[in-house]
Amino acid sequence: VRPADSADGLTRPFRARVTRSLRAKRCPVARLRYAPMDATITDVARAAGVSRATAARALGEYGYVGSATRERVQKAASELGYVPNRLARALASGVSSAVGVVLGDVGDPFFGTIVRAMSDVLEQRGYTLLLANSDEDPERERVALETLAARRVDGLIVVPSSRAATPHLRSAAAGSAPLVLLDRAVRGLQVDSIIVDNVAGARTAVEYLLDYAHHRIAVIVDDLEFEPIRERVAGYHEALAARGIPADDRLTVIAGPTQQHAYDATRRLIEGPERPTAVFGTNTYMTLGAMLAVRDCGLRIPDDMSLLGFDDMQWTTLVDPPVSVVALPAAEMGRLTGERLLSRMDGDTSRPKRWHLTTMLIRRGSCGPAPT
Amino acid sequence: VRPADSADGLTRPFRARVTRSLRAKRCPVARLRYAPMDATITDVARAAGVSRATAARALGEYGYVGSATRERVQKAASELGYVPNRLARALASGVSSAVGVVLGDVGDPFFGTIVRAMSDVLEQRGYTLLLANSDEDPERERVALETLAARRVDGLIVVPSSRAATPHLRSAAAGSAPLVLLDRAVRGLQVDSIIVDNVAGARTAVEYLLDYAHHRIAVIVDDLEFEPIRERVAGYHEALAARGIPADDRLTVIAGPTQQHAYDATRRLIEGPERPTAVFGTNTYMTLGAMLAVRDCGLRIPDDMSLLGFDDMQWTTLVDPPVSVVALPAAEMGRLTGERLLSRMDGDTSRPKRWHLTTMLIRRGSCGPAPT
DNA sequence: GTGAAAGCGCTAACAC
């Protein structure tokens, strides 16, 4: 028995549907009953003269349907302009075909490239990307993860903003959607992590400088909070140690986050006593700031001072001389992360692993023999 | 009356729920009944000893609830680790709090910056971003829009890949979710469009060159398919016309998409008869290719050749001399787009408008008097 | 092969 009709002659549920459709369209209420409504599978089924279940089977490409029936349903669907409601499908089936991505800032070209590559892999398999920026703030990260969990994403990709296994990361890892960590691993979290071998990258880079007989090599660091940066510094120390060169603490400079910080720090270093003969920038801003400082101090690169950077960006090839750098495989990271997540979502239950990608030392013109 | 229990003692619907939860977790089927399940609002209501409606009201922050009741419900929710299911909420309420974004490529720093700014505005109001790349391919754009429609997003932001009002754009515009166009307007589509005044930007830029007494100014273009590029060329012509300088068609060069194309085209231009005295690049790749070509031809900038670009990127300040450019307000575009969409979703039904943002001419060192 | 019916987890109109 349908509920009683109201004054306007519409049954309550029907009116609810119209109202909803209208609310979305923001039409004046007076025109209530004329508003177009989205066709549902029920409409399609009715038009095709079959049951909803059959219509769903024909449209959802599962189960058995006669080919004649299928065609009839498909025709009805396209005539009605039927667009399946994936929210309803997700609710009923428990599969949302959505993947959540949480990272520092999509505006950062490094992350932008990663997201792009990842998105290609995932979109191709029918997943939609839900994106959230954390600004490297654990609290924003927590909120983002909560939202994504509430939206019942089928998988999660996170560039963790902290190297601790925070409660929200733990619960994300424990949730039913597989989690893959990107760019930074987190201790004590048993999940796949796609990371770069920063230690080896930095070691190779510093060895390259050592081969040029540099003994006083400065490292310019923004902040030791981020794991990749710590690893790069570790690689620097490893290289020195391997050659038996004692590390001079004054050559490890914590500059601060911006290019300007790096600039100032490098100037102080150059103008101070015991000037280094080479500078190693641990990220693109540090390298850039250092380069400008060297330039402004009237030193020539690489004759008076060698310069080596981490992370390859367009500008490194355009300055004079072009800057030698350790390049990160950003696109490859994105691709692999997407693939790992896909495989987890496909049911891979093997033991979580860390996937180390290797960097590449690109020799350009900014490194040369140490001045004597 | 609940359906009959099956052999394992679980009611059918209950088992479906467990199965679903398991399927997500990929546990061996044998452990069926021990799998943890997400708490639902019904569980919370039961634990708090209230009805589902009351629990929903307490948790959803709407309607009247006694403060004691509210606290009891909230306590129960947090104890159960309740995470509201936003799919269900969206289905029931008709509001998904999600916004779809379709653009060429997030990996492009211009788009990356835009998305970031946009995301800040929208996230703050509780919207989640669903992202899709079109690669400027109308067909991929169509598919993306279909997916987003199926997910019932509350709003759409599109950087149209074609300047025609394609059927899929039309139907997106006609749908119940408001649509805002970004970076490029589409003729015959009555929707808000956030665009840059490329004509004025290019005109001002070319006037700047004309003020330096340049009469032979080349424009390097990748492709006239994109509206912004056409507008820039139009601005170029306007500036010439205003000064009564006849346009020489050979100076409008359609180079092709990449920096290399621009490089080759510029070289041909320089080595040909009647070399121009200034080059105007209509996007960052064109400008860069042109710069390298000028350099490689042994010409000095700006003494032998002036160079002016469109779109400010980091490298423009790092090369020698730094390149003067027309800067695009990317972050501002993202912010404004987000705000327009918010206001439409909030019910603004005013007539759709085009919002023109202005560019800024940044004078650096790459333009100077025309050689005599 | 197709249909009937019972959910998925939530909202919202209405009654008390």
Next chain:
DNA sequence: GTGTTAGCGCTTTCAC
């Protein structure tokens, strides 16, 4: 204030 109830649009047994 709180409970009851009827949905939202789809999937998924199970029976025929």
